[in-house]
Amino acid sequence: MTTPTTPTLNSYTIDGDLFKVIKNAENQYSLWPEKKATPAGWTDTGFSGSKTEATDYVDREWTDMRPLSLQKAMAANK
Known part of the structure; x- marks a missing residue:
């Protein structure tokens, strides 16, 4: 007989939480979770919302994945 397990919740993926x-x-x-301090080396863009809203914002703003x-090295070599 197997013992049922309780799923572990990951605080970074709970729908309804606010993300920045x-x-x-x-x-x-x-x-990044809105409730947590921005880690060293990162800057807050000023946008926060649901996970879906934050993902949509990133999709609109981050148009060049390089x-x-x-980007600078490639521009210098043109």
Whole structure:
């Protein structure tokens, strides 16, 4: 007989929580729980909302997936 297990909830993926959008020096975006401090090396973009809203914001804003350093290197080689 197997013992039923309780699913573990991940606080980073609970729908209904608010997320803020953060960005690093390479212009890479990430979602971060609104209640948590922004980690070192990242900047708060000023946008927060549901996980869906934050994801939509990132989809609109992060149009070039290349790190900023690569964008600059490629522009210099043109």
